[in-house]
Amino acid sequence: MERRTAMDPLAVHKALANPARLRFMEWLKEPEKYFDEASYRQQGLGFHIGVCVGDIQKRSGLAQSVVSGYLQTLKDAGLLASERIGKWTYYRRNEAVIAEFAAHVRDAL
Structure with a gap:
């Protein structure tokens, strides 16, 4: 499990300033609303581990490299946690940092 020592407000503001990244956060808040949970269950998984990069890419219509970069920006800001299972990476919201x-x-504001 990943831990951050301190939340950086500026990094969070910057990460959320991009409309696509903000949309990703909204989708990951309610993944059952935006992604096919049945396909996860068939694999013995659930949304508690996160949503696969490929599913986020398909929903967004953006290139996989762009999606991966955006997810990494959100992760670097502490807003997301990830878990690698086999060759796939799954992302979920980091509710503590949020x-x-x-x-x-x-x-403060």
């Missing part, structure tokens, strides 16, 4: 950022906005 809550910390929300508290920062509430208290």
